[in-house]
Amino acid sequence: xxxxxxxxxxxxDEGKGRVTDYLAKESSxxxxxxxxxNAGHTLVVDGEVFKLQLVPSGILYPWVVPVIGNGVxxxxxxxxxxxxxxxxxxxxxRLLRLSGNAHLIMPYHQELDRMxxxxxxxxxxxxxxxxxxxxxADKALRVGIRVQDLLDPKIFREKLDLALREKNGxxxxxxxxxxxxxxxxxxxYLAMVPRLAPMIDDTVHxxxxxxxxxxxxxxxxxxxxxxDLDHGTYPYVTSSNPIAGGVCTxxxxxxxxxxxxxxxxxxYQTRVGSGxxxxxxxxxxxxxxxxxxxxxxxxxxxxxRRRTGWLDLVMLKHAVRLNTCTELALTKLDILSPLSELxxxxxxxxxxxxxxxxxxxxxxxxxKVKPVYETLPGWGVEIEKVGRLEDLPPCARDYVxxxxxxxxxxxxxxxxxxxxxxxxVLPRAA
Ligand code: IMP
Numbered sequence: 001x002x003x004x005x006x007x008x009x010x011x012x013d014e015g016k017g018r019v020t021d022y023l024a025k026e027s028s029x030x031x032x033x034x035x036x037x038n039a040g041h042t043l044v045v046d047g048e049v050f051k052l053q054l055v056p057s058g059i060l061y062p063w064v065v066p067v068i069g070n071g072v073x074x075x076x077x078x079x080x081x082x083x084x085x086x087x088x089x090x091x092x093x094r095l096l097r098l099s100g101n102a103h104l105i106m107p108y109h110q111e112l113d114r115m116x117x118x119x120x121x122x123x124x125x126x127x128x129x130x131x132x133x134x135x136x137a138d139k140a141l142r143v144g145i146r147v148q149d150l151l152d153p154k155i156f157r158e159k160l161d162l163a164l165r166e167k168n169g170x171x172x173x174x175x176x177x178x179x180x181x182x183x184x185x186x187x188x189y190l191a192m193v194p195r196l197a198p199m200i201d202d203t204v205h206x207x208x209x210x211x212x213x214x215x216x217x218x219x220x221x222x223x224x225x226x227x228d229l230d231h232g233t234y235p236y237v238t239s240s241n242p243i244a245g246g247v248c249t250x251x252x253x254x255x256x257x258x259x260x261x262x263x264x265x266x267x268y269q270t271r272v273g274s275g276x277x278x279x280x281x282x283x284x285x286x287x288x289x290x291x292x293x294x295x296x297x298x299x300x301x302x303x304x305r306r307r308t309g310w311l312d313l314v315m316l317k318h319a320v321r322l323n324t325c326t327e328l329a330l331t332k333l334d335i336l337s338p339l340s341e342l343x344x345x346x347x348x349x350x351x352x353x354x355x356x357x358x359x360x361x362x363x364x365x366x367x368k369v370k371p372v373y374e375t376l377p378g379w380g381v382e383i384e385k386v387g388r389l390e391d392l393p394p395c396a397r398d399y400v401x402x403x404x405x406x407x408x409x410x411x412x413x414x415x416x417x418x419x420x421x422x423x424x425v426l427p428r429a430a
Contacts, residue, residue: 001211003253004260005244006329008224009319011271013297013306014264015331015415017041020057020220022413022423023262028215029065030058031207032222033250034240036073036105036135038128039222040300044418048089051300055082055096056220062092065210067203070101071240071250073135074147075110076192083195098196099203100148104189106160108167108180109134115175125236126273128302136239138163147200150193157186204252211257219247219258225319226271233366236275244323263325263409265316267333267399270306272299276363279309279345279371287339295335310373312345313406318359320407328407330400331415334422339378342399345371346406376402384417389426400426 006023008014021043024030037053044050045060054074058064068074083093109131116133117124127133138144143163149156161182168179210217223242226232231243240246244261247253268291271277281288288308291297297306319325336342348356348369360366379393386392392400392414404411414424 001253001257002214002216002259003211003219003247003257004216004262005219005221005247005258005323006262006264007221007242007244007323007325009263009265009316009323009325009328010224010269010312011226012039012222012224013270013272013299014224014266016221016264017043017052017057018415018418018420018423019262019264019329019331019413020218021045021060021420023218024056024058024064025061026216027058027064027218029067029207029210029217030056031067031069031203031217031219031251032056032072033069033219034071034242034246035222035238036130036132037075037078038130038132038238038301042300042418045420050086050089053082053301054079055086055093058218058220059086059091059093059096065095065097065206067097067206067251068099068102069203069207069251070099071246072099073103073105073132073139073240074098075105075130076147076150076189076196080192080195096199097201097203097206098147098199100146100151100200101203102147103135103139103144104147104150105131105135106145106163107131107185108164108171109138111171111177111180112167115171115177119175124274126275130301133239147196150189150196151200153186153190156190157182160186160189207251207253211253219251221246224264225322226315228322231322233275233363236273244325260327261323261325262412263320263323263328264331265311265328265403266331267336268295268311269309270295270297272302272304272306276367277307277309278314278348278366278369279312279343280307281309290338291335294338295332310343310345310371311403312371313403314345314348314357315359316403317407320409325409327410327412328403329413329415330403330411333396333399333414334382334384334416336399337379337382340380342376342378343373344376344402346374347372384422386416387421387424389414389424392424
């Protein structure tokens with residue numbers, strides 16, 4: 001069945017929006033399967049900038065049905081704002097579908113996210129404070145409130161009352177915060193129903209209808225492999241499963257529905273929030289600062305400066321395995337252009353001198369590893385106008401080939417700038 005997944009292979013912000021937009025063009029449906037408005041995708045279309053948090057990137061093509069799947073956690077007010085922003089820019093959003101099984105992010109989730117971060121002090125995770133973790137925790141605890149509950153006001157009020165009995169106790173007694181008024185909150189959420197109701201649907205059924213009709217369905221991952229709850233750098237992760245396998249639970253398809261897995265890899269590495277980062281260039285490092293400036297490495301969502309570092313091929317190789325990537329999209333290659341030399345991490349060395357060719361599972365080891373670098377020559381000229389592989393400078397082509405050879409997966413797309421047309425599509429080598 002013609003399902004394709006696009007998934008970040010690093011810590012997010014790999015330039016997913018633009019590549020997703022590129023792949024969405026050939027799809028009939030574009031499905032978000034996890035995360036919430038902690039994601040931030042920037043798309044540039046005809047000079048106009050679109051910042052999306054919840055709505056799938058496919059929204060910008062009139063023939064694509066954008067779907068927010070059951071695995072997503074949804075702040076309905078954010079969704080409505082985003083729809084209004086898109087409509088204001090002339091984008092038709094009427095095809096947008098929202099799973100009735102998706103869980104709602106409630107104001108107490110956001111308050112608890114802020115409070116737990118504050119209480120963790122120097123051990124904080126650096127979350128986006130959007131309530132993502134607490135909303136998924138309630139889902140697992142089976143006390144979450146789902147989008148479909150909004151369609152039955154009696155049930156919605158009952159569930160909210162029940163939830164607030166516990167949440168208000170925690171907010172008041174543990175965190176010394178004011179309790180949330182159940183009535184006022186219920187009215188606020190129910191007032192959004194007229195806007196949401198036309199979008200709410202059985203998205204699993206819709207996805208299968210498209211697959212059965214042999215139409216391409218693009219599953220759009222948010223966050224990325226090393227922010228995965230199970231396979232990322234726990235606990236410095238998000239609370240969902242961005243890896244390709246997350247599509248199965250988050251959109252309701254079996255693994256054989258997926259034919260194509262496109263792993264996104266930025267030509268260097270960034271991360272926001274806390275956690276291990278073996279190839280990190282500390283703030284003040286000239287190369288790191290250059291990457292932040294040229295790459296505009298500030299969070300779409302929070303405005304935070306991203307931590308930057310050299311490309312880590314040890315992590316990439318593992319990500320290729322975790323996702324069964326069938327191909328890679330290498331983004332932001334143009335950002336590296338001024339450098340005369342490039343480092344790429346090909347192994348790690350532990351503090352006892354042990355060499356690691358794979359990502360060590362034990363975090364005490366991972367926190368202390370030092371990267372083993374290979375130095376490659378830079379190309380030293382701007383490449384943002386290059387449209388074909390053969391027009392890339394030889395050293396840039398070698399960089400791409402080095403990545404392919406190391407991880408054993410074809411690079412099918414190279415990004416050389418933020419606009420839709422700054423994309424080089426590479427034929428598979430014979
Ligand atoms: P949360 O998802 O808000 O709970 O945050 C958990 C971790 O994931 C933090 O380190 C965030 O900075 C990170 N994170 C969440 N969403 C994104 C994203 O879209 N890009 C990059 N990092 C993210």
